[in-house]
Amino acid sequence: MTNSQPRGATSSRRTILRAGIGGAALLSLGMPTVRAAERTIRLSYQRSSTLLTVLKAKGTLEQRLKPLGFAPSWHLFTSVIEPMNAGAVDLHADVADAVPIFTQSANAPLTFYAREVGAPSAEAIIVPAESSIRSVADLKGRSVGVSRGSGCHFILAAALKRAGLSFADIKPAYLQAPEGLAAFGQGSLDAWVIWDPFLAIAQAKRPVRVVADATGLSSYHRYYLANDSFVAENPLVVATVYDALVEAGRWVKAEPDAAVALLAPIWGDLPPEVVATVNRRRTYAVTPVVRAELNEQQDIADTFHEAKLIPRKLDATAVRIWQPQAERG
Template sequence: MTLTRRHVTGALAAGLATGLALGRSGPARAGRTVKFSYQRSSTLLTVLKARGTLEERLGRQGFGVSWHLFTKVLEPMNTGAVDLHADVADAVPVFTQSAGAALTFYAMEGASPRAEAIIVPDESPIRTLADLKGRTVGVSKGSGCHFILAGALRREGLRFADIRPAYLEAPDGLAAFERGGIEAWAIWDPFLAIVQAKRPVRVLADATGLSSYNRYYTVNDSFAAEQPEVVATVFAALAEAGQWVKANPSAAVSLLAPIWGDLPPEVVAKVNERRSYAVRAVDRAALSEQQAIADTFLEAGLIPRRLDATAVRLWQPPAGRG
Protein backbone atom coordinates (compact mmCIF):
# COMPACT_ATOMS: atom_id res chain seq x y z
CA MET A 1 0.00 0.00 0.00
CA THR A 2 1.31 3.48 -0.88
CA LEU A 3 1.19 5.89 2.01
CA THR A 4 0.53 9.56 1.42
CA ARG A 5 1.28 12.34 3.87
CA ARG A 6 -2.45 12.97 4.19
CA HIS A 7 -3.03 9.30 5.01
CA VAL A 8 -0.38 9.23 7.75
CA THR A 9 -1.38 12.58 9.24
CA GLY A 10 -5.00 11.50 9.24
CA ALA A 11 -4.13 8.15 10.75
CA LEU A 12 -2.19 9.75 13.56
CA ALA A 13 -5.02 12.16 14.30
CA ALA A 14 -7.61 9.40 14.12
CA GLY A 15 -5.52 7.24 16.41
CA LEU A 16 -5.42 10.01 18.98
CA ALA A 17 -9.15 10.57 18.71
CA THR A 18 -9.80 6.85 19.03
CA GLY A 19 -7.51 6.67 22.03
CA LEU A 20 -9.36 9.51 23.71
CA ALA A 21 -12.67 7.77 23.16
CA LEU A 22 -11.27 4.49 24.44
CA GLY A 23 -9.83 6.30 27.43
CA ARG A 24 -13.20 6.76 29.10
CA SER A 25 -13.72 4.88 32.33
CA GLY A 26 -15.53 1.58 32.19
CA PRO A 27 -18.59 0.73 34.29
CA ALA A 28 -18.10 1.36 37.98
CA ARG A 29 -17.70 -1.71 40.13
CA ALA A 30 -17.68 -2.29 43.84
CA GLY A 31 -14.48 -1.28 45.56
CA ARG A 32 -11.68 0.95 44.39
CA THR A 33 -11.13 1.93 40.75
CA VAL A 34 -7.58 1.31 39.53
CA LYS A 35 -6.45 4.13 37.23
CA PHE A 36 -4.17 3.29 34.29
CA SER A 37 -2.43 5.68 31.94
CA TYR A 38 -1.35 4.66 28.46
CA GLN A 39 0.04 6.26 25.33
CA ARG A 40 0.14 5.51 21.61
CA SER A 41 3.16 3.24 21.96
CA SER A 42 1.68 1.26 24.88
CA THR A 43 1.09 -1.86 22.81
CA LEU A 44 0.57 -4.37 25.59
CA LEU A 45 -1.65 -2.10 27.68
CA THR A 46 -3.67 -1.39 24.53
CA VAL A 47 -4.09 -5.13 23.93
CA LEU A 48 -5.24 -5.67 27.52
CA LYS A 49 -7.62 -2.74 27.27
CA ALA A 50 -9.12 -3.80 23.94
CA ARG A 51 -9.68 -7.35 25.19
CA GLY A 52 -11.07 -6.30 28.58
CA THR A 53 -8.55 -8.51 30.36
CA LEU A 54 -7.91 -6.30 33.36
CA GLU A 55 -11.55 -5.38 33.80
CA GLU A 56 -12.33 -9.10 34.06
CA ARG A 57 -9.41 -10.11 36.30
CA LEU A 58 -9.38 -7.11 38.61
CA GLY A 59 -13.17 -7.21 38.73
CA ARG A 60 -12.89 -10.61 40.37
CA GLN A 61 -10.71 -8.95 43.00
CA GLY A 62 -13.29 -6.24 43.62
CA PHE A 63 -11.65 -3.46 41.60
CA GLY A 64 -12.93 -1.32 38.75
CA VAL A 65 -10.64 -0.04 35.98
CA SER A 66 -10.34 3.34 34.28
CA TRP A 67 -8.08 4.25 31.36
CA HIS A 68 -6.48 7.62 30.70
CA LEU A 69 -4.68 8.50 27.47
CA PHE A 70 -1.69 10.84 27.65
CA THR A 71 0.47 12.10 24.80
CA LYS A 72 2.97 13.49 27.34
CA VAL A 73 3.57 11.04 30.18
CA LEU A 74 5.94 12.92 32.47
CA GLU A 75 3.26 14.98 34.18
CA PRO A 76 1.06 12.07 35.35
CA MET A 77 4.16 10.11 36.35
CA ASN A 78 5.60 13.01 38.34
CA THR A 79 2.33 13.95 40.02
CA GLY A 80 0.88 10.49 40.64
CA ALA A 81 -2.30 11.36 38.73
CA VAL A 82 -2.98 7.67 38.04
CA ASP A 83 -2.03 4.46 39.85
CA LEU A 84 -0.20 2.47 37.17
CA HIS A 85 1.56 4.36 34.42
CA ALA A 86 2.09 3.95 30.71
CA ASP A 87 5.16 1.98 29.74
CA VAL A 88 7.97 4.32 28.78
CA ALA A 89 11.19 4.05 26.85
CA ASP A 90 14.50 4.07 28.65
CA ALA A 91 15.13 7.83 28.67
CA VAL A 92 11.91 8.82 30.45
CA PRO A 93 12.72 7.34 33.89
CA VAL A 94 15.83 9.52 34.01
CA PHE A 95 13.58 12.58 34.10
CA THR A 96 11.08 11.12 36.57
CA GLN A 97 13.93 10.13 38.88
CA SER A 98 15.46 13.59 38.54
CA ALA A 99 12.09 15.10 39.50
CA GLY A 100 11.88 12.88 42.59
CA ALA A 101 8.72 11.10 41.40
CA ALA A 102 7.44 8.49 43.87
CA LEU A 103 7.54 5.57 41.45
CA THR A 104 8.24 1.87 41.77
CA PHE A 105 9.43 -0.10 38.73
CA TYR A 106 7.41 -3.30 38.48
CA ALA A 107 8.13 -4.65 34.98
CA MET A 108 10.21 -4.10 31.89
CA GLU A 109 10.18 -5.21 28.27
CA GLY A 110 13.36 -6.77 27.01
CA ALA A 111 15.68 -5.27 24.43
CA SER A 112 14.29 -3.94 21.13
CA PRO A 113 17.24 -1.99 19.66
CA ARG A 114 15.99 -2.12 16.06
CA ALA A 115 12.91 -0.10 17.06
CA GLU A 116 14.87 3.18 16.90
CA ALA A 117 17.34 4.30 14.28
CA ILE A 118 19.18 7.16 12.59
CA ILE A 119 17.99 7.42 9.00
CA VAL A 120 18.51 9.47 5.84
CA PRO A 121 16.64 9.47 2.50
CA ASP A 122 17.96 6.73 0.26
CA GLU A 123 19.13 9.28 -2.30
CA SER A 124 21.09 11.25 0.32
CA PRO A 125 24.85 11.72 -0.15
CA ILE A 126 25.20 10.92 3.57
CA ARG A 127 26.51 7.36 3.61
CA THR A 128 27.96 6.97 7.10
CA LEU A 129 27.57 8.38 10.59
CA ALA A 130 30.79 10.31 10.09
CA ASP A 131 29.09 12.12 7.20
CA LEU A 132 26.65 13.70 9.67
CA LYS A 133 29.28 16.29 10.61
CA GLY A 134 27.86 19.72 9.86
CA ARG A 135 24.46 18.27 8.89
CA THR A 136 20.99 19.08 10.25
CA VAL A 137 19.71 16.10 12.22
CA GLY A 138 16.19 15.93 13.64
CA VAL A 139 15.72 14.45 17.10
CA SER A 140 13.30 14.74 20.01
CA LYS A 141 15.19 16.47 22.82
CA GLY A 142 15.62 14.27 25.88
CA SER A 143 14.40 11.12 24.15
CA GLY A 144 16.10 7.76 23.87
CA CYS A 145 16.97 8.72 20.31
CA HIS A 146 18.78 11.79 21.65
CA PHE A 147 20.91 9.37 23.64
CA ILE A 148 21.64 6.99 20.75
CA LEU A 149 22.44 9.91 18.43
CA ALA A 150 24.96 11.24 20.95
CA GLY A 151 26.40 7.75 21.39
CA ALA A 152 26.63 7.08 17.66
CA LEU A 153 28.45 10.36 17.09
CA ARG A 154 30.83 9.63 19.97
CA ARG A 155 31.57 6.22 18.46
CA GLU A 156 32.69 8.02 15.29
CA GLY A 157 34.88 10.47 17.19
CA LEU A 158 32.37 13.31 16.79
CA ARG A 159 30.79 15.57 19.37
CA PHE A 160 27.13 16.52 19.50
CA ALA A 161 28.28 20.05 18.68
CA ASP A 162 29.60 18.75 15.35
CA ILE A 163 26.04 18.44 14.00
CA ARG A 164 23.20 20.93 13.75
CA PRO A 165 20.47 19.38 15.91
CA ALA A 166 16.87 20.23 15.05
CA TYR A 167 14.83 19.50 18.16
CA LEU A 168 11.50 18.24 16.89
CA GLU A 169 8.78 16.08 18.39
CA ALA A 170 8.13 12.95 16.34
CA PRO A 171 5.14 14.18 14.22
CA ASP A 172 7.00 17.40 13.38
CA GLY A 173 10.12 15.42 12.59
CA LEU A 174 8.14 13.26 10.18
CA ALA A 175 6.89 16.33 8.32
CA ALA A 176 10.36 17.89 8.25
CA PHE A 177 11.95 14.68 6.97
CA GLU A 178 9.36 14.41 4.21
CA ARG A 179 9.86 17.96 2.92
CA GLY A 180 13.66 17.87 3.21
CA GLY A 181 13.81 20.26 6.14
CA ILE A 182 16.25 17.96 7.94
CA GLU A 183 19.01 15.89 6.39
CA ALA A 184 18.85 12.99 8.85
CA TRP A 185 16.47 11.88 11.59
CA ALA A 186 16.89 9.90 14.79
CA ILE A 187 13.48 8.32 15.43
CA TRP A 188 11.62 5.39 16.97
CA ASP A 189 8.68 3.19 16.02
CA PRO A 190 5.93 3.59 14.93
CA PHE A 191 7.25 6.70 13.14
CA LEU A 192 10.28 4.78 11.89
CA ALA A 193 8.04 2.12 10.35
CA ILE A 194 5.72 4.78 8.91
CA VAL A 195 8.46 6.62 7.05
CA GLN A 196 10.04 3.36 5.85
CA ALA A 197 6.68 2.39 4.32
CA LYS A 198 6.35 5.74 2.58
CA ARG A 199 9.72 6.08 0.86
CA PRO A 200 13.10 4.36 0.55
CA VAL A 201 15.40 5.31 3.42
CA ARG A 202 18.88 4.29 4.50
CA VAL A 203 19.52 3.26 8.09
CA LEU A 204 22.87 4.66 9.20
CA ALA A 205 22.58 2.91 12.55
CA ASP A 206 19.97 1.49 14.83
CA ALA A 207 20.40 1.32 18.60
CA THR A 208 22.31 -1.98 18.51
CA GLY A 209 25.46 -1.59 20.58
CA LEU A 210 24.29 1.79 21.86
CA SER A 211 21.06 1.13 23.71
CA SER A 212 18.85 -1.86 24.41
CA TYR A 213 15.72 0.31 24.11
CA ASN A 214 14.11 -1.32 27.11
CA ARG A 215 10.67 -0.15 28.16
CA TYR A 216 9.71 0.23 31.82
CA TYR A 217 6.40 -0.05 33.68
CA THR A 218 5.95 1.95 36.88
CA VAL A 219 3.39 2.22 39.66
CA ASN A 220 3.00 4.80 42.40
CA ASP A 221 4.94 3.83 45.51
CA SER A 222 1.90 4.02 47.77
CA PHE A 223 -0.22 1.87 45.46
CA ALA A 224 2.50 -0.78 45.15
CA ALA A 225 2.73 -0.97 48.94
CA GLU A 226 -1.03 -1.06 49.51
CA GLN A 227 -2.15 -3.25 46.59
CA PRO A 228 0.63 -5.71 45.71
CA GLU A 229 -1.95 -8.27 44.52
CA VAL A 230 -3.18 -5.81 41.87
CA VAL A 231 0.38 -5.21 40.68
CA ALA A 232 0.92 -8.98 40.49
CA THR A 233 -2.25 -9.39 38.41
CA VAL A 234 -1.20 -6.64 35.99
CA PHE A 235 2.32 -8.02 35.72
CA ALA A 236 1.04 -11.48 34.79
CA ALA A 237 -1.44 -10.05 32.28
CA LEU A 238 1.28 -7.97 30.58
CA ALA A 239 3.54 -11.00 30.25
CA GLU A 240 0.70 -13.01 28.72
CA ALA A 241 -0.17 -10.17 26.32
CA GLY A 242 3.42 -9.99 25.12
CA GLN A 243 3.45 -13.71 24.45
CA TRP A 244 0.12 -13.47 22.63
CA VAL A 245 1.29 -10.69 20.29
CA LYS A 246 4.36 -12.66 19.29
CA ALA A 247 2.49 -15.96 18.91
CA ASN A 248 -0.40 -14.42 16.95
CA PRO A 249 1.07 -11.70 14.74
CA SER A 250 -1.84 -11.48 12.30
CA ALA A 251 -4.47 -11.31 15.04
CA ALA A 252 -2.40 -8.67 16.85
CA VAL A 253 -2.22 -6.54 13.71
CA SER A 254 -5.98 -6.87 13.18
CA LEU A 255 -6.62 -5.76 16.75
CA LEU A 256 -4.13 -2.88 16.86
CA ALA A 257 -4.38 -1.32 13.38
CA PRO A 258 -7.86 0.23 13.86
CA ILE A 259 -6.93 1.52 17.31
CA TRP A 260 -3.75 3.08 15.94
CA GLY A 261 -5.73 5.12 13.42
CA ASP A 262 -6.05 2.54 10.66
CA LEU A 263 -2.35 2.41 9.97
CA PRO A 264 -1.56 -0.03 7.15
CA PRO A 265 -1.16 -3.59 8.44
CA GLU A 266 2.41 -3.80 7.19
CA VAL A 267 3.38 -0.83 9.37
CA VAL A 268 1.82 -2.34 12.49
CA ALA A 269 3.41 -5.71 11.67
CA LYS A 270 6.85 -4.11 11.34
CA VAL A 271 6.46 -2.33 14.69
CA ASN A 272 5.45 -5.57 16.39
CA GLU A 273 8.25 -7.53 14.73
CA ARG A 274 10.91 -5.13 16.04
CA ARG A 275 9.61 -4.95 19.61
CA SER A 276 10.46 -7.86 21.90
CA TYR A 277 7.32 -7.56 24.12
CA ALA A 278 9.18 -9.86 26.52
CA VAL A 279 7.91 -8.76 29.93
CA ARG A 280 9.97 -9.61 32.98
CA ALA A 281 10.80 -8.30 36.42
CA VAL A 282 13.30 -5.45 36.59
CA ASP A 283 16.84 -6.56 37.45
CA ARG A 284 18.77 -3.77 39.14
CA ALA A 285 21.93 -4.78 37.31
CA ALA A 286 20.14 -4.14 34.01
CA LEU A 287 19.76 -0.49 34.98
CA SER A 288 23.43 0.20 34.24
CA GLU A 289 22.35 1.36 30.81
CA GLN A 290 20.06 3.88 32.48
CA GLN A 291 23.16 5.29 34.15
CA ALA A 292 24.78 5.92 30.77
CA ILE A 293 21.66 7.78 29.63
CA ALA A 294 21.59 9.87 32.82
CA ASP A 295 25.26 10.78 32.46
CA THR A 296 24.75 11.80 28.82
CA PHE A 297 21.78 13.97 29.72
CA LEU A 298 23.69 15.60 32.58
CA GLU A 299 26.47 16.49 30.15
CA ALA A 300 23.86 17.94 27.78
CA GLY A 301 22.35 20.04 30.58
CA LEU A 302 19.01 18.21 30.43
CA ILE A 303 19.03 17.24 34.11
CA PRO A 304 20.38 19.42 36.93
CA ARG A 305 22.42 16.91 38.93
CA ARG A 306 24.11 13.54 38.68
CA LEU A 307 21.83 10.58 39.36
CA ASP A 308 22.44 7.07 40.54
CA ALA A 309 20.07 5.59 37.98
CA THR A 310 20.14 2.19 39.70
CA ALA A 311 18.79 3.66 42.97
CA VAL A 312 15.12 3.19 42.19
CA ARG A 313 12.43 1.19 43.96
CA LEU A 314 11.76 -2.23 42.46
CA TRP A 315 8.73 -4.49 42.89
CA GLN A 316 9.37 -8.18 42.53
CA PRO A 317 6.68 -10.65 41.41
CA PRO A 318 5.68 -13.55 43.63
CA ALA A 319 7.67 -16.74 43.13
CA GLY A 320 6.78 -18.37 39.84
CA ARG A 321 5.44 -15.20 38.18
CA GLY A 322 8.67 -13.48 37.16
Protein backbone atom coordinates in the same frame (compact mmCIF):
# COMPACT_ATOMS: atom_id res chain seq x y z
CA MET B 1 -36.04 4.40 64.93
CA THR B 2 -38.28 2.11 62.94
CA ASN B 3 -37.24 -1.04 61.17
CA SER B 4 -39.33 -2.41 58.34
CA GLN B 5 -37.72 -5.88 58.49
CA PRO B 6 -39.45 -8.68 60.42
CA ARG B 7 -37.80 -9.54 63.72
CA GLY B 8 -37.14 -13.06 62.50
CA ALA B 9 -35.08 -11.83 59.55
CA THR B 10 -32.93 -9.63 61.83
CA SER B 11 -32.40 -12.44 64.28
CA SER B 12 -31.50 -14.86 61.50
CA ARG B 13 -28.93 -12.46 60.05
CA ARG B 14 -27.28 -11.99 63.44
CA THR B 15 -27.10 -15.74 63.89
CA ILE B 16 -25.49 -16.14 60.45
CA LEU B 17 -22.95 -13.39 61.08
CA ARG B 18 -22.04 -14.85 64.48
CA ALA B 19 -21.46 -18.17 62.76
CA GLY B 20 -18.97 -16.50 60.40
CA ILE B 21 -20.92 -17.17 57.20
CA GLY B 22 -19.74 -14.85 54.40
CA GLY B 23 -21.36 -12.89 51.59
CA ALA B 24 -21.70 -15.88 49.27
CA ALA B 25 -23.83 -17.69 51.84
CA LEU B 26 -25.98 -14.59 52.35
CA LEU B 27 -26.62 -14.45 48.62
CA SER B 28 -27.63 -18.09 48.60
CA LEU B 29 -30.15 -17.29 51.34
CA GLY B 30 -31.58 -14.46 49.28
CA MET B 31 -30.40 -11.72 51.62
CA PRO B 32 -29.05 -8.43 50.20
CA THR B 33 -25.34 -7.60 50.40
CA VAL B 34 -23.63 -4.24 50.13
CA ARG B 35 -21.07 -4.05 47.31
CA ALA B 36 -18.34 -1.45 47.62
CA ALA B 37 -18.04 1.03 44.77
CA GLU B 38 -15.25 0.25 42.30
CA ARG B 39 -12.16 2.39 42.57
CA THR B 40 -10.70 3.84 39.38
CA ILE B 41 -7.14 2.92 38.48
CA ARG B 42 -5.63 5.41 36.04
CA LEU B 43 -3.36 3.98 33.34
CA SER B 44 -1.43 5.93 30.73
CA TYR B 45 -0.27 4.62 27.38
CA GLN B 46 1.28 5.96 24.19
CA ARG B 47 1.16 4.86 20.60
CA SER B 48 4.18 2.61 21.06
CA SER B 49 2.55 0.90 24.07
CA THR B 50 1.66 -2.25 22.17
CA LEU B 51 0.90 -4.50 25.12
CA LEU B 52 -1.17 -1.92 27.00
CA THR B 53 -3.05 -1.25 23.76
CA VAL B 54 -3.80 -4.96 23.43
CA LEU B 55 -5.08 -5.13 27.02
CA LYS B 56 -7.23 -2.04 26.48
CA ALA B 57 -8.70 -3.31 23.20
CA LYS B 58 -9.50 -6.73 24.65
CA GLY B 59 -10.94 -5.39 27.89
CA THR B 60 -8.60 -7.71 29.79
CA LEU B 61 -7.94 -5.43 32.72
CA GLU B 62 -11.62 -4.60 33.12
CA GLN B 63 -12.21 -8.33 33.64
CA ARG B 64 -9.16 -9.02 35.83
CA LEU B 65 -9.45 -5.97 38.08
CA LYS B 66 -13.18 -6.04 38.73
CA PRO B 67 -12.95 -8.80 41.39
CA LEU B 68 -10.36 -6.61 43.15
CA GLY B 69 -12.74 -3.66 43.22
CA PHE B 70 -10.98 -1.62 40.52
CA ALA B 71 -12.00 -0.28 37.12
CA PRO B 72 -9.32 1.03 34.70
CA SER B 73 -9.44 4.43 33.04
CA TRP B 74 -7.14 4.98 30.08
CA HIS B 75 -5.16 8.13 29.24
CA LEU B 76 -3.24 8.57 25.97
CA PHE B 77 -0.10 10.74 26.03
CA THR B 78 2.43 11.70 23.40
CA SER B 79 4.78 13.26 25.97
CA VAL B 80 5.05 11.00 29.00
CA ILE B 81 7.67 12.62 31.23
CA GLU B 82 5.41 15.40 32.51
CA PRO B 83 2.58 13.11 33.69
CA MET B 84 5.13 10.71 35.18
CA ASN B 85 6.82 13.49 37.15
CA ALA B 86 3.45 14.84 38.27
CA GLY B 87 1.98 11.46 39.22
CA ALA B 88 -0.98 12.19 36.96
CA VAL B 89 -1.91 8.50 36.69
CA ASP B 90 -1.33 5.39 38.80
CA LEU B 91 0.36 3.05 36.33
CA HIS B 92 2.38 4.73 33.61
CA ALA B 93 2.95 3.98 29.95
CA ASP B 94 5.83 1.68 29.13
CA VAL B 95 8.81 3.89 28.36
CA ALA B 96 12.17 3.56 26.69
CA ASP B 97 15.20 3.13 28.89
CA ALA B 98 16.16 6.82 28.84
CA VAL B 99 12.89 8.16 30.21
CA PRO B 100 13.38 6.94 33.81
CA ILE B 101 16.67 8.83 33.94
CA PHE B 102 14.77 12.09 33.53
CA THR B 103 12.10 11.12 36.03
CA GLN B 104 14.75 10.00 38.55
CA SER B 105 16.55 13.29 38.04
CA ALA B 106 13.28 15.08 38.85
CA ASN B 107 12.85 12.95 42.02
CA ALA B 108 9.57 11.57 40.74
CA PRO B 109 8.14 8.99 43.19
CA LEU B 110 8.12 6.04 40.80
CA THR B 111 8.62 2.29 41.16
CA PHE B 112 9.78 -0.07 38.38
CA TYR B 113 7.45 -3.06 38.15
CA ALA B 114 8.15 -4.69 34.76
CA ARG B 115 10.54 -4.65 31.83
CA GLU B 116 10.07 -5.51 28.17
CA VAL B 117 13.28 -7.13 26.94
CA GLY B 118 15.11 -4.89 24.49
CA ALA B 119 14.94 -4.69 20.70
CA PRO B 120 17.71 -2.35 19.50
CA SER B 121 16.55 -2.38 15.86
CA ALA B 122 13.23 -0.83 16.93
CA GLU B 123 14.75 2.66 17.17
CA ALA B 124 17.06 4.27 14.65
CA ILE B 125 18.54 7.39 13.07
CA ILE B 126 17.07 7.63 9.57
CA VAL B 127 17.53 9.92 6.56
CA PRO B 128 15.83 10.05 3.16
CA ALA B 129 17.30 7.45 0.82
CA GLU B 130 18.58 10.17 -1.49
CA SER B 131 20.39 12.02 1.32
CA SER B 132 24.16 12.49 1.23
CA ILE B 133 24.26 11.59 4.94
CA ARG B 134 25.75 8.14 5.27
CA SER B 135 27.22 8.16 8.77
CA VAL B 136 26.63 9.79 12.12
CA ALA B 137 29.65 12.02 11.46
CA ASP B 138 27.77 13.41 8.45
CA LEU B 139 25.12 14.83 10.80
CA LYS B 140 27.43 17.73 11.65
CA GLY B 141 25.63 20.99 10.92
CA ARG B 142 22.41 19.18 9.98
CA SER B 143 18.90 19.41 11.44
CA VAL B 144 18.04 16.30 13.41
CA GLY B 145 14.59 15.66 14.82
CA VAL B 146 14.29 13.91 18.18
CA SER B 147 11.80 13.69 21.03
CA ARG B 148 13.23 15.30 24.15
CA GLY B 149 13.75 12.83 26.97
CA SER B 150 13.01 9.77 24.86
CA GLY B 151 15.14 6.69 24.39
CA CYS B 152 16.06 8.12 21.00
CA HIS B 153 17.40 11.21 22.75
CA PHE B 154 19.99 8.94 24.35
CA ILE B 155 20.66 7.08 21.07
CA LEU B 156 21.43 10.40 19.38
CA ALA B 157 23.65 11.60 22.25
CA ALA B 158 25.56 8.31 22.39
CA ALA B 159 25.91 8.05 18.61
CA LEU B 160 27.23 11.61 18.39
CA LYS B 161 29.71 10.95 21.20
CA ARG B 162 30.95 7.81 19.46
CA ALA B 163 31.49 9.86 16.30
CA GLY B 164 33.38 12.58 18.19
CA LEU B 165 30.48 15.04 18.04
CA SER B 166 28.03 16.58 20.49
CA PHE B 167 24.65 18.31 20.38
CA ALA B 168 26.53 21.56 19.79
CA ASP B 169 27.62 20.17 16.41
CA ILE B 170 24.08 19.57 15.09
CA LYS B 171 20.82 21.49 14.88
CA PRO B 172 18.50 19.50 17.15
CA ALA B 173 14.78 19.89 16.52
CA TYR B 174 12.85 18.73 19.59
CA LEU B 175 9.61 17.29 18.27
CA GLN B 176 7.11 14.80 19.60
CA ALA B 177 6.86 11.69 17.44
CA PRO B 178 3.74 12.67 15.42
CA GLU B 179 5.23 16.11 14.71
CA GLY B 180 8.53 14.53 13.74
CA LEU B 181 6.78 12.15 11.35
CA ALA B 182 5.13 15.09 9.58
CA ALA B 183 8.32 17.16 9.48
CA PHE B 184 10.40 14.26 8.15
CA GLY B 185 7.80 13.48 5.52
CA GLN B 186 7.75 17.10 4.38
CA GLY B 187 11.53 17.24 4.08
CA SER B 188 11.93 19.73 6.95
CA LEU B 189 14.50 17.55 8.71
CA ASP B 190 17.83 16.25 7.45
CA ALA B 191 17.57 13.28 9.83
CA TRP B 192 15.17 11.88 12.37
CA VAL B 193 15.77 9.66 15.40
CA ILE B 194 12.65 7.62 16.11
CA TRP B 195 11.20 4.39 17.48
CA ASP B 196 8.51 1.95 16.35
CA PRO B 197 5.75 2.15 15.26
CA PHE B 198 6.75 5.58 13.88
CA LEU B 199 9.97 4.14 12.48
CA ALA B 200 8.08 1.50 10.51
CA ILE B 201 5.53 4.09 9.36
CA ALA B 202 8.30 6.37 8.03
CA GLN B 203 9.96 3.45 6.27
CA ALA B 204 6.66 2.56 4.59
CA LYS B 205 5.90 6.10 3.47
CA ARG B 206 9.11 6.73 1.53
CA PRO B 207 12.51 5.14 0.88
CA VAL B 208 14.82 5.84 3.84
CA ARG B 209 18.29 4.88 4.94
CA VAL B 210 19.09 3.74 8.47
CA VAL B 211 22.26 5.57 9.45
CA ALA B 212 22.43 3.76 12.79
CA ASP B 213 20.09 1.89 15.09
CA ALA B 214 20.52 1.29 18.82
CA THR B 215 22.76 -1.75 18.36
CA GLY B 216 25.95 -1.25 20.35
CA LEU B 217 24.49 1.81 22.06
CA SER B 218 21.46 0.54 23.94
CA SER B 219 19.41 -2.62 24.28
CA TYR B 220 16.27 -0.46 24.12
CA HIS B 221 14.60 -2.10 27.06
CA ARG B 222 11.19 -0.66 27.83
CA TYR B 223 10.18 -0.18 31.46
CA TYR B 224 6.82 -0.08 33.21
CA LEU B 225 6.61 2.22 36.22
CA ALA B 226 3.96 3.06 38.79
CA ASN B 227 3.50 5.65 41.49
CA ASP B 228 5.19 4.58 44.72
CA SER B 229 2.10 5.07 46.84
CA PHE B 230 -0.08 3.02 44.50
CA VAL B 231 2.35 0.10 44.52
CA ALA B 232 2.61 0.19 48.31
CA GLU B 233 -1.15 0.23 48.78
CA ASN B 234 -2.18 -2.12 45.96
CA PRO B 235 0.45 -4.82 45.34
CA LEU B 236 -2.18 -7.32 44.17
CA VAL B 237 -3.39 -4.90 41.51
CA VAL B 238 0.18 -4.43 40.29
CA ALA B 239 0.65 -8.20 40.22
CA THR B 240 -2.55 -8.59 38.19
CA VAL B 241 -1.43 -6.02 35.62
CA TYR B 242 2.03 -7.59 35.47
CA ASP B 243 0.57 -11.03 34.73
CA ALA B 244 -1.70 -9.56 32.06
CA LEU B 245 1.26 -7.88 30.36
CA VAL B 246 3.20 -11.14 30.30
CA GLU B 247 0.25 -12.93 28.71
CA ALA B 248 -0.34 -10.14 26.17
CA GLY B 249 3.29 -10.29 25.06
CA ARG B 250 3.09 -14.03 24.51
CA TRP B 251 -0.19 -13.64 22.61
CA VAL B 252 1.23 -11.07 20.17
CA LYS B 253 4.09 -13.41 19.29
CA ALA B 254 1.98 -16.60 19.20
CA GLU B 255 -0.85 -15.06 17.13
CA PRO B 256 0.87 -12.57 14.80
CA ASP B 257 -1.99 -12.29 12.31
CA ALA B 258 -4.57 -11.69 15.02
CA ALA B 259 -2.30 -9.12 16.65
CA VAL B 260 -1.90 -7.25 13.36
CA ALA B 261 -5.66 -7.28 12.80
CA LEU B 262 -6.26 -5.85 16.27
CA LEU B 263 -3.55 -3.18 16.22
CA ALA B 264 -3.72 -1.87 12.63
CA PRO B 265 -7.00 0.07 12.97
CA ILE B 266 -6.06 1.37 16.42
CA TRP B 267 -2.74 2.69 15.09
CA GLY B 268 -4.53 4.72 12.42
CA ASP B 269 -5.47 2.06 9.87
CA LEU B 270 -1.86 1.24 9.16
CA PRO B 271 -1.06 -1.26 6.41
CA PRO B 272 -0.84 -4.73 7.95
CA GLU B 273 2.76 -5.13 6.80
CA VAL B 274 3.78 -2.06 8.82
CA VAL B 275 2.26 -3.47 12.00
CA ALA B 276 3.82 -6.86 11.26
CA THR B 277 7.25 -5.18 10.93
CA VAL B 278 6.83 -3.50 14.30
CA ASN B 279 5.80 -6.73 15.97
CA ARG B 280 8.70 -8.66 14.46
CA ARG B 281 11.25 -6.15 15.75
CA ARG B 282 9.92 -5.94 19.31
CA THR B 283 10.37 -8.87 21.68
CA TYR B 284 7.29 -8.21 23.85
CA ALA B 285 8.95 -10.42 26.47
CA VAL B 286 7.89 -9.00 29.84
CA THR B 287 10.14 -9.86 32.78
CA PRO B 288 10.76 -8.61 36.33
CA VAL B 289 13.17 -5.73 36.78
CA VAL B 290 16.47 -6.88 38.30
CA ARG B 291 18.71 -4.26 39.87
CA ALA B 292 21.90 -6.01 38.74
CA GLU B 293 20.73 -5.66 35.13
CA LEU B 294 20.38 -1.87 35.23
CA ASN B 295 23.97 -1.18 34.17
CA GLU B 296 22.85 0.28 30.85
CA GLN B 297 20.71 2.74 32.77
CA GLN B 298 23.87 4.03 34.39
CA ASP B 299 25.49 4.51 30.98
CA ILE B 300 22.47 6.55 29.89
CA ALA B 301 22.57 8.67 33.05
CA ASP B 302 26.28 9.37 32.64
CA THR B 303 25.85 10.29 28.98
CA PHE B 304 22.97 12.64 29.74
CA HIS B 305 24.89 14.33 32.55
CA GLU B 306 27.94 14.79 30.35
CA ALA B 307 25.70 16.27 27.63
CA LYS B 308 24.14 18.58 30.28
CA LEU B 309 20.71 17.07 29.68
CA ILE B 310 20.30 16.40 33.41
CA PRO B 311 21.70 18.70 36.12
CA ARG B 312 23.39 16.16 38.41
CA LYS B 313 25.04 12.76 38.41
CA LEU B 314 22.75 9.87 39.27
CA ASP B 315 23.08 6.36 40.58
CA ALA B 316 20.66 4.91 38.05
CA THR B 317 20.48 1.61 39.93
CA ALA B 318 19.22 3.30 43.12
CA VAL B 319 15.56 3.03 42.16
CA ARG B 320 12.54 1.39 43.74
CA ILE B 321 11.72 -2.01 42.26
CA TRP B 322 8.64 -4.17 42.73
CA GLN B 323 9.36 -7.89 42.43
CA PRO B 324 6.36 -10.03 41.46
CA GLN B 325 7.56 -13.22 43.12
CA ALA B 326 8.44 -11.45 46.35
CA GLU B 327 5.03 -9.83 46.46
CA ARG B 328 3.20 -13.11 46.01
CA GLY B 329 5.43 -15.28 48.13
